[in-house]
Amino acid sequence: MAVEHTIPDTAAKNAQGEFETEKMSISMGPSHPSTHGVLRLQLELDGEVVTKADPVIGYLHRGDEKIAENMTYNQFVPYTDRLDYLAPLANNMAYAIAVERLAKLEVPPRCQAIRVITAEMARISSHLMGLGAFGIDVGAWTVFLYSFTEREKLYKLFEELTGARFTTSYTRIGGVARDVPPGWTDRVLAFCDQFLPQLEEILSLLTRNRIFTDRTAGIGVISGEDAIAYGLTGPNLRGSGVPLDLRKDRPYSGYEQYEFDVPVGTHGDAYDRYLVRGEEMRQSVRIIRQAVAKFPGGKWYAEDAKRIIAPPKDKVLTSMEELIQNFMIVTEGPQMPAGEVYFEAENPKGALGFFVVSKGGGVPWRLKIRSPSFCNLSILPKVCLGAMVSDVVAILGSFDFVMGECDR
Amino acid sequence: MVSANTDLTYNSKIEGDVIVSRADAVINWIRSNSMWPMPMGLACCAIELMAVAASRFDIARFGAEVMRFSPKQSDVMIVSGTVTYKMSSAVRRIYDQMAAPKWVIAMGACASTGGMYRSYAVLQGVDRILPVDVYVSGCPPRPEALLDALIKLQEKVKREPSASKLLSA
Amino acid sequence: MSAALDAIRALKARWPGATDRATLDHPAINVPPSDLLAVLRSLKEEHGFDMLVDVSGVDWAVGASPRFTVVYHVLSTAAHDYVRVAVDCADAASPEIPSATGLWPGADWHEREAYDMFGIRFTGHPDLRRILMWDGYPHFPLRKDFPLSGVPTELPDAEVVAETKTGAIAAPMAGGPFVASSGEINMAEAEPRAKDESWTERRPKPGA
Numbered sequence: 052m053a054v055e056h057t058i059p060d061t062a063a064k065n066a067q068g069e070f071e072t073e074k075m076s077i078s079m080g081p082s083h084p085s086t087h088g089v090l091r092l093q094l095e096l097d098g099e100v101v102t103k104a105d106p107v108i109g110y111l112h113r114g115d116e117k118i119a120e121n122m123t124y125n126q127f128v129p130y131t132d133r134l135d136y137l138a139p140l141a142n143n144m145a146y147a148i149a150v151e152r153l154a155k156l157e158v159p160p161r162c163q164a165i166r167v168i169t170a171e172m173a174r175i176s177s178h179l180m181g182l183g184a185f186g187i188d189v190g191a192w193t194v195f196l197y198s199f200t201e202r203e204k205l206y207k208l209f210e211e212l213t214g215a216r217f218t219t220s221y222t223r224i225g226g227v228a229r230d231v232p233p234g235w236t237d238r239v240l241a242f243c244d245q246f247l248p249q250l251e252e253i254l255s256l257l258t259r260n261r262i263f264t265d266r267t268a269g270i271g272v273i274s275g276e277d278a279i280a281y282g283l284t285g286p287n288l289r290g291s292g293v294p295l296d297l298r299k300d301r302p303y304s305g306y307e308q309y310e311f312d313v314p315v316g317t318h319g320d321a322y323d324r325y326l327v328r329g330e331e332m333r334q335s336v337r338i339i340r341q342a343v344a345k346f347p348g349g350k351w352y353a354e355d356a357k358r359i360i361a362p363p364k365d366k367v368l369t370s371m372e373e374l375i376q377n378f379m380i381v382t383e384g385p386q387m388p389a390g391e392v393y394f395e396a397e398n399p400k401g402a403l404g405f406f407v408v409s410k411g412g413g414v415p416w417r418l419k420i421r422s423p424s425f426c427n428l429s430i431l432p433k434v435c436l437g438a439m440v441s442d443v444v445a446i447l448g449s450f451d452f453v454m455g456e457c458d459r
Numbered sequence: 460m461v462s463a464n465t466d467l468t469y470n471s472k473i474e475g476d477v478i479v480s481r482a483d484a485v486i487n488w489i490r491s492n493s494m495w496p497m498p499m500g501l502a503c504c505a506i507e508l509m510a511v512a513a514s515r516f517d518i519a520r521f522g523a524e525v526m527r528f529s530p531k532q533s534d535v536m537i538v539s540g541t542v543t544y545k546m547s548s549a550v551r552r553i554y555d556q557m558a559a560p561k562w563v564i565a566m567g568a569c570a571s572t573g574g575m576y577r578s579y580a581v582l583q584g585v586d587r588i589l590p591v592d593v594y595v596s597g598c599p600p601r602p603e604a605l606l607d608a609l610i611k612l613q614e615k616v617k618r619e620p621s622a623s624k625l626l627s628a
Numbered sequence: 629m630s631a632a633l634d635a636i637r638a639l640k641a642r643w644p645g646a647t648d649r650a651t652l653d654h655p656a657i658n659v660p661p662s663d664l665l666a667v668l669r670s671l672k673e674e675h676g677f678d679m680l681v682d683v684s685g686v687d688w689a690v691g692a693s694p695r696f697t698v699v700y701h702v703l704s705t706a707a708h709d710y711v712r713v714a715v716d717c718a719d720a721a722s723p724e725i726p727s728a729t730g731l732w733p734g735a736d737w738h739e740r741e742a743y744d745m746f747g748i749r750f751t752g753h754p755d756l757r758r759i760l761m762w763d764g765y766p767h768f769p770l771r772k773d774f775p776l777s778g779v780p781t782e783l784p785d786a787e788v789v790a791e792t793k794t795g796a797i798a799a800p801m802a803g804g805p806f807v808a809s810s811g812e813i814n815m816a817e818a819e820p821r822a823k824d825e826s827w828t829e830r831r832p833k834p835g836a
Contacts, residue, residue: 429737
């Protein structure tokens with residue numbers, strides 16, 4: 052059901068001789084449980100209704116783009132982890148593919164399959180967190196705890212593969228850091244098998260929950276045209292009815308070989324965005340199962356890209372040529388040709404893009420990070436108008452943004 | 460010889476239903492086992508902080524699961540994440556609003572020293588604006604490391620001469 | 629790809645100022661600032677590139693001419709193609725570009741960021757103020773003459789500064805980061821060297 056909120060005309064009300072009111076200006080954030088990190092919303096309220104909303108961002112601006120101009124391409128990988136820190140493996144992949152496009156480098160099929168599996172696991176992890184945070188924002192503690200239990204199982208798998216629970220720094224330019232350990236893919240399948248019933252249980256706590264639907268249906272409605280005009284991407288765009296998914300429309304890293312559906316919403320409200328994310332998790336499991344079934348053999352890095360990817364350590368320690376190659380790549384960086392590329396990947400939060408300007412050599416001249424959360428948040432002043440303060444909380448939860456990415 | 464502030468003994472057969480102890484021991488015991496955090500969750504470390512609060516690592520065992528975002532209801536501020544210069548004034552103001560006794564845990568490399576962000580926008584360590592009691596290293600620190608920090612803080616609290624501070628303040 | 633190539637061909641035919649730009653992936657054109665809004669409007673309304681994906685500033689170097697370039701990426705949600713449009717700022721001392729907020733409201737924040745990081749002003753922008761750094765920050769961080777470690781600056785909140793007696797310092801670099809510079813390797817001088825930071829936590833900056 053659509054909820055109508057009209058923006059009250061305070062001046063007119065006061066002029067009519069009714070109870071005299073004043074607008075109140077409050078700052079929601081930057082330290083606030085519902086703002087998902089350090090977002091500050093400067094709200095102007097007439098009673099409980101928002102008459103103006105001005106998001107102030109930049110409280111987590113760490114200077115990533117400037118740092119990138121001072122690091123080699125591989126040295127920058129840990130910084131990409133910390134962009135969308137809920138799905139670091141997906142960011143790693145997007146960055147690696149963008150830089151590989153400078154050299155038009157194709158990684159072998161096994162590497163592509165590993166990247167797809169880890170990116171989809173990262174998608175599940177990110178959506179679970181988004182779900183949990185959304186649940187907490189509207190008052191559902193159980194969802195948060197249940198989804199964190201599932202995330203801990205994912206963390207265990209990530210830790211086995213990469214060494215870190217999250218902030219994995221797993222990809223390298225031209226491949227991934229190491230091959231999957233023996234038996235890892237079986238454990239991933241075992242996780243998927245037990246995850247789907249758990250997911251149904253988690254979603255059943257919210258999907259037909261009267262309180263949840265009252266708080267989210269009809270709230271934060273974004274039309275498809277508005278979504279495109281503000282550059283929204285990901286589940287926020289698909290919740291508003293626009294079926295754009297870069298994995299299907301501009302496939303990369305072997306996504307074209309997997310069969311999966313793309314959920315698209317109809318109303319563009321917070322409830323639809325929640326449903327889209329829930330369904331995306333089911334589709335991610337589908338992709339993971341297909342990728343593991345087709346898991347190709349071969350190398351996990353592009354062996355013949357001698358100036359880009361470092362050779363395996365056992366060769367470095369025994370053979371002169373590989374030693375020199377390793378030395379050059381570690382000190383000078385992977386040698387990329389000059390030119391400009393732009394690549395966007397379908398990350399859990401939206402389309403994460405990297406615009407790399409290279410003048411040759413191992414260090415980029417300019418690296419612009421096109422952040423999905425930055426663009427998603429730009430529509431906030433429009434969406435929050437006329438909503439009540441508690442609806443603002445529901446809207447923020449449904450956007451599922453992350454400030455690490457927004458501010459870089 | 461003055462005994463340690465940690466002594467807290469009770470034997471119902473001898474003393475009946477009365478506990479005799481040092482004031483310090485009782486006050487410190489109460490304080491250390493109900494440290495309510497003020498989660499200054501800024502970046503990635505905040506996710507590990509949430510993981511500590513979730514079921515696998517369960518900070519509730521230590522009495523610290525009450526993560527109120529109100530500084531007036533908290534005891535320890537856990538600065539988790541990168542503090543930028545823009546955010547630093549908010550962090551300091553929230554610290555000033557906390558009621559004594561208060562402690563600070565700097566969680567993670569970014570909060571301790573600025574971490575790997577040696578850049579123009581990042582405060583090089585939250586100890587430039589706050590007095591820090593425990594530093595936790597890691598990027599992000601494992602939840603076990605944060606629990607270890609909490610235990611170290613509890614031990615630090617247990618060594619404080621609380622009664623004389625209260626009486627002299 | 630064909631939608632993008634057709635669009636580029638049509639734009640070059642209609643605006644002689646639009647020239648091909650070297651690119652490694654998507655079709656790209658350079659346009660002069662005077663034609664920018666017309667070209668973007670044509671891309672949006674006539675060729676179906678309805679989503680503005682990104683607006684980035686690029687600083688080519690202190691003495692380069694042109695020094696600042698603004699690069700727009702537009703996406704067609706129907707044809708799934710990208711086009712890159714680059715516009716050079718005429719004046720390096722006070723770079724100005726017309727604002728695209730009339731075409732896409734999403735350009736608002738992107739242009740504010742380009743202003744914040746580079747100092748590029750967008751004429752016609754409804755509310756051009758800093759977005760990532762605090763209001764009143766006196767420098768433009770992504771310019772090539774601004775060091776990564778930053779320049780000592782005062783913090784905006786006077787009460788906190790009085791209480792803590794600290795400010796935004798130049799981050800201690802200990803002489804690093806040690807990387808080779810951008811550009812093709814010249815084997816003779818390609819040793820990684822410390823980038824512009826010649827001082828450490830113990831040794832103060834020379835001349836400071």
